[in-house]
Amino acid sequence: MAFALRFVIQYTFAMFAFWTERAYALHDFWFLFYLFLSGTIAPLEVFPEQIRQIVLLTPFPYLIDFPVSILVGLPTNIPRGFLATAGWFLLFLGINRIMWRQGLKKYSGMGA
Numbered sequence: 489m490a491f492a493l494r495f496v497i498q499y500t501f502a503m504f505a506f507w508t509e510r511a512y513a514l515h516d517f518w519f520l521f522y523l524f525l526s527g528t529i530a531p532l533e534v535f536p537e538q539i540r541q542i543v544l545l546t547p548f549p550y551l552i553d554f555p556v557s558i559l560v561g562l563p564t565n566i567p568r569g570f571l572a573t574a575g576w577f578l579l580f581l582g583i584n585r586i587m588w589r590q591g592l593k594k595y596s597g598m599g600a
Contacts (some may be wrong), residue, residue, distance in 0.1 A: 489574045490555045493547065496577055500584040506591030525574075527553030547576040 504511040523529050525548035532553045533539050543549055546579060548574040557564040 489570065489577070490551050493573055493577045494551050494582045495517070496584060497547065500580050500587065503584060503587035503591055506587070506594050522548055524579065525549065526551045526554065544572075547572075547580075550576060 501515045504514050525543050527544060527549060532549055543589060552571040
């Protein structure tokens, strides 16, 4: 599920290419938050409790921290994690579909 969520997030950011040539810069900006808030650089357990509670409201911990916690056997709220992952997936998928439809209206191809 984490892979599917990451894929749909990246796919959604790719949709910005309909409107700007700097779509990859937006992805890089997102990647900075991903590195720090997903547990890639440091586990979320080392964050202060207030910050960790805020981070859990974002999609980042469900990309790395949650799946790793399950695999390693750390105590985690599994139903909440799966529901949050599915919720973020559906949200980004909905945004993706809207952007796709709007982007096709804006797109103009050139060629022979």
